[in-house]
Amino acid sequence: MPSYQLLSLDIWDTILRRDCHPDAIKVETAAVLLERHGGELQEAYRNPRALFRLRQDIERQLGAAKKAQGFDDEYAIQDVFRELLARAYREPLPEAAAEELAARLVQEELAAEKRHVYLDPDITAKIDSIPHERLVCISDFYADEAFLREVLTAAGFSKPLERVLVSCDFGVNKRSGRLFEEAEKLLNVTPAEHMHLGDNAYSDVEVPKRLGIAAERYLPAEEHKKREEREQNFVGDSKKPLQYPGAPLTGTDDVSLFFYGFVQNLAEEAMARGIKKIYFFTREGEFYKEIYDAMAAVSKRAYPKSYLLEVSRLATFMPSLREISTKELMRLWNQYSIQSMQALFTSLGVELEAVRGYLVRHELPPEEVITYPWQDKRVQALFADEEFLDCMEAERDEKRALLLSYCAERALSGAEEEIAIVDIGWRGTIQDNLCHLFPKTKMLGFYIGLIPFLNEQPANAEKRGYIDAFRSARALMTVSTPFEMICNSPNGSTVGYRREDGKTFAIRNCEQEEDAIFFSYTKELQKHIIETCAALCIYCENQLVTEFELRPLAWESLKRFIYEPKREAVKAYFALRHNEEFGVGSYVDRRTRFRPLLMALALVSKKKRKEFKDFLRDTTWPQGYLTKYRLYPLIGMYNRILEQYY
Template structure:
């Protein structure tokens, strides 16, 4: 046994182990900075990886400056953070000196979260029976930082003190830190034994000075360390991370095997929903929101995920609260109507160009009986499906009736008054500067309605997916989609099954009522829809929520964001919808989908499959076309084929469709630039212009037809001419808006 009186030990990967790669601690702090101080960052720092790389660069520069001064390439937390904050924000982050202390504290807390005590090191140190024991570490924090970590992991060895490279600008790799230690403690090298894991810093370097060394190698821990290194390198290569969720705990007891299967399916696909809500929270933090409003009904499920994330504090900073906003298209459309005109109702008819007056009044949640006399006066059959109602002579005459307009306006204003009271109870008033809404998709109609009601409030909307907008977008809205626009068709072309997975049994909101100075939300439930939820979807959603603790632990351990998980989550969603479990397809085809807004009814998803047509499609191109049209009309082709046991046909269908989408398949949205937004807006406005021109041509054709049979009705012709003029005015407004957007686009391209 050595006769040395002094023993020193290394800290990292000797006494203290990490459950992640060391640089993921730096990524954690970089993520914190990126989210909390996002509005101060220079535009070149597009994600938290950019901040991490800048930190590494500054560490190298400060270390080099230290070496030029005759020391080793060492640096302290505080000076790196000071330089980093200044570099990434041009010095605009307020109270940056306080922020430096905040970041050091954040890094310490994350170190505590991921660190644990090596299981064998204490026995080794005790076996040496040294009189005096010290730690000697190459690290960029101070001694107090390390002592807090040793206490946190429960290190029970009594030590006399410690030396850290950053405090004296000397390190173990050069041997100078050991020499400094010997001078401070008045000892010779041959009196000193050192324990550590690094072959260079803890073995070769001290041995050159005559220090006795023990190379510490813990095989099990080193395998974990190597695995963390490999994962980190893969992550840094593509800015992505693969999450693997464990199987459900066998102790979970469910009444039937089908429930257990649904629970496991939920676990396997939970990353889809958690990644979406993570992105929502991250965007809200970056924009400085303190509350996120989740819209019913799917928002009730998203809110549960939000609260799991809050409970597990995976970002290390204060996150926005969650609140349910009980709304629907039916409950918000009528209050959003400002004037009773044909143009105002185009927001409805642009989506449902064929509609009966019965469906029209159901979309407004207004009793048609109160307007029956007006319909009789103009010989309008309430059940008749009218194509292009705004061009129909009877409907036009109805909307020129002042008494009808006044009565309808009175009903609409009453609904608006109640909705405003409900929103006020939720903390939203006409004076609210901005609100953050979350819904499942798909065009943001409810957000449009809310934005038209609160027209001086900025309304930010976030969605799983968005399709091309049909209506002109309110100027006070922004809409962001989790799934990129260019892959929506290949990933989420049919939305009904996904809506089913996110649905709740709370009922659809139809209106608001005043009940003793409190607004009561009136809802309607469909028994068949609720039955599907209670028999199937509840267990699927429970499975999703059950991965919360495990997933958030992984996210916090490795300092991940939604962008790191996005590729995996979108791929998982695509597979879920294209190769669905049969039990989910059974749930879907038992469902009645609520289409009260627009169609005025629930739409049954049950279908009778044409097996004979399937056989004939084998030899006939015409029958293949008919078969494809049939399964497309089911609202979930892959679900229908799996449900009917036609797995082989489903694989053929997926292969066929993938060829159609291969040019865009696999592109994941990681955030769009202003340039892309402008391009998209120009495209949308051009499309709207084309629709207006088409409507104008249709109107012109109708005028010619009327002229042939109604030569004496000059007044009617004059009204048609005025309508043409109004349409031309709209077209000119569109032309002007497109010119402005194209000018901005040219400016971006030239800039």
Template sequence: MNTMFTGVEITEKVKEKVNSGSLPRIVCFDYFDTLVTRKVYPEATKKLAARNLAVICGESCRWQTLYELRAGIEKKLCKESVAAGFDAEFTINDLGEELFSILQHTGWLPDWMDEKTFFTCFISTEIAVEKNVQESCYVLTELLKFLHKKQYEIYIVSDFYFSREQFRLLLEYHGISKCIHGIFTSADNRLSKGGTGRLYEEIISRLSCNAEEILMIGDNRRADYDMAVNRGLQAMHLDRGEQYEKYSTLQMKETESSLENDTLSSVFMEILEEQEVSCFGEMGLTLWYFIRQLFIRLNNDSVHDVFFCSKEGEFLRKLFIQFQLLCFGREIIRSHYLLVSRKATFICSLDSLEKEDFSRLFAHYRDISFKEFLLSLNFSVKTAKKICELLELPYNTRIQDLEKSFEFQSFVSSDIFRDFYEIHRVEQKKHFLSYLESFGKEAISPSFTMVDVGWKGSIQNNIRRCLPEDIVVNGYYIGLLSPTEVTETNRKHGVLFSDVPVHSPFIHVFNNNRSLFEMLLGATHGSADGYFDEKVFADEKDHRKSLAFSHSGKNDQTVVSVLDLPEERKLFKEKIEPLQGAYLQMNRELTKAFSLSLKNSPDLQWFAERHARMVFFPEKREVIFFSMLYHLENFGLFEFTDFQVTGDISFSRKVKNLRLLLKDPAMVLETGVWQPVILRRLGLEFLQPLDGRKRFKRIFS
């Protein structure tokens, strides 16, 4: 007599019994390989959890060691359970406690990780990995939902080391928790259905029913069928032969491959191709590599709170949170979003007029107007005009070497400017510090950690000048180029590239079009505009063309504002947001692929080569797309900058440009602007493939 059925056959038989009224009122489902299957062979799940936990524990801890320790602890706990009169079962909680004790004794845990923190990370990582590797079995979950609608009592019965509370998180993930009346696991009862069958006796007792009033459905012949029938339950045995063969194949592949040298490069390329990003698809790969390296660096440096700086930090933070949730089930490193800009923080960092010479502004902007000077100090247009009118100074006229001009010396020594300046400077700094304190003192003291796109770290310098001297400010950047004001209390780290103390590998790839990072990491809002008292902001918001983004401080007194410009909103909605949506999805798929494999991530050179495709061999549509972008210069100079080609270029002009290029290539191409855009502006875009090959060969040969 056949006692093994497919999911479809079981569904048909159960529905027949429902229609005839002969189905027991209580239906129990096994979970693994019944309601869900795994994308990896079962034991690999523990290895993946060990791999992710090792990342959290830090550089001194190898995942293979964690896995071996785990196996030994499991055996020990099972023996202790049997000795106490129960079955050979254990709980994930007991496993975590034992593992922490061993790791702490051996010194393999970072100093900051106490037992509570380790346990939380351990459990959340286990649950996250289980979610990643599981796939819902449609036929059986639909049967479960059908029975729920028919008001049958439904229970999950599983020989597994999760408690019912932890198990319910998996049911919620698959959207079936509301259909379940209860959960029986071997971990909660220290009794098994497969080992001794005593878990069934516990179920019968707990539900106060007769054994024949229960139907058990599951894939394991011994645990879900024989033991259930022996205890008097009705049972149906699910055929999962194909799934078992799949597990065997996956295990054999792992055994045959060298995990130390094997990488996920081909899988990552498949994900890139499947996403079909309209432009600059490889940026999704670069951002994934940056986010993973950023997490490793922050974790190894014992960072618990990190601030992502606006505007580029808005999307980077989304990627950072998603990466952590998929790998570890929670934010191991808490992230915050900080509204800052050069303009908004510069005034906060300035000293009294007796000590301030504004050299940090004039070092980069010499020939500017009084308007541009005052707006860089974050005065509103209304106030800036008023100051110039009172002092009878030209407002819009750019003055050569303004800092050294007679007009400027007279300007800064005037009582009128002094009064406006001191009130404005003190108020802005007070409200900025109130804004920082709203995140909690533990987030900014004894160290303050920030993430930004790069390149010199001027915003970090401003923040450093605002904070007490004993607070160490750490900045982590996509890249650094000649970073300024680096000290023991103002540290800067380039994650993808840096030119200090020497050029990092492949710097000339990632640095070749820095504007690409800035443009593609645009935000849903405008630049940070300032930090204000509510009443002051109400009077100035129209003149500043800004909106209140958030309120902070005691009694919500501090308004943090952002610029609200239609041109920026349009650019983001039409050009940038669709690309970010694709990058976010790619980040998710790359992270899941990494979480489902014990293979290594590709190395930096692999990611650099992919990134090089964008900067050295762009498609025509990508150059055109980039040429249509623009951004607002919001410090020093206040104007929109774009990359467009203006007007047609005559043949004679193209010949002159070609001669100039051949005479001095560096002068023409090494201006900091992306070379394909320069060549397009010169009408020489036909030279791009040649120039790209030359640059690629120079770097990767």
């Protein structure tokens, strides 16, 4: 082979290869803009692929404008982003802010390229096989030399490059041949001294040969086959993101899809906010953390560090009390306005024997159920009793010290920082308790769903409900306990804390019957969900399917689990005893009985229809009850009534 003064290389699909379709990188950048500034965009562009299509239009228009000026149809990435922001935003951004955001988007795209790029396995040997004096790259691309040098370095390309000559820097490209001419002029070489290597039959072979440059097409069979498969399998239809090869799921009949959407949403939001720590609350958070950790292990992105925080309403409410008073206890009584003193002190984690003498003194039988306890004169007298207040303050301070010690050992010490917390829902009262304990720490709470708050929200609390934006979310949240069952853990509920050998541990109370349901049903379902979520993470990252695009399907999978239950889930649910010690003061039995007479009378009596409807509601899973007794025709009717009502 002759020796050449100059060897020039194409970059994409020659030196560098992506593990995805090239357009997927642009979709990912669009998704970042949407995650961080979605509320500021016009409604039509609140979708990654809609932003991507807008970008394509802008690229064509900028290229045409350059051509009209006598250049080739080239454009620079920062110019594209400036125009994209100008068109996509509802209100024009100030020039300095637009410039800064455009620059940040360039960096986001650079980071995306680095995540998805790898070095062609045979390119180094190929370069070494061609005798040459000088080595450069010549590429048709919309980002400049510095950008491409960073990507080359990230991929591990170590050959010394004299220059990286890019079409966007010169306004001319390889397709016209003008970039080759500019390169030779700049580097002071003739076509006879120049050889070019690249994958494109036209711009890397036919055009340079026409100019007198030696050229060879570089198209290794195995890598080219992978590229064709990636481009063929690229998700082009955002409405059917799972209808492509390699998708772990193809429909919405698997509730794993919902859990993937929820966990991916919180991970992306935390990364966008620069949050470094995510705390998953027991009990349900144990399962969410397993999903999160499984996804983090296979993701190309650096997920924030995850922590398990063993907490409960019972374990955190008493330590969070700012004072011992009926006014402060309204945080509890706003939700449980009919309550016995026994249930109250169970909710506070206080042994009844420790306060029995005070209850006797104020003629308050522990088992007496009181409506609006704060209005009862005996309760008012109890909370005016200085001796009782001293006793309760000592209980609170002891519990608070233990909780603070436990949290500090898990890197939660009340510092001025923003953290994320994750729990199932539904009002986020555990988050409220911790916010009162740590007023300097801003807490962003991620929940499956939220219902209207009953208490004033702490200034340092922010909460997000994943399903809240869907029209019938409130209807679905009336049937939340079956979902709680599949998120359960066998490790019990946290009831307090203890010190041992200089460390603080959570005390957890297990219910044998509840755990039996976990091991007979929930455990295997959770294992399947965790594995499927990890597979979905790999698929969605490779295909650049965003959580935003999957959200409607995730919602549909949750609805199907609740509204169209499977018999194995129903069987497990109606054998369950559910922990309601906080507020109610006991476990609630979910077991039911068949009521054929009531159902028959409901056909002819309006009064009995209402009684039957109330009975169904009281089962806490009407659809499950109807499935249990094979009353399938009534399920669709009940679902329609429920959704219409809400």
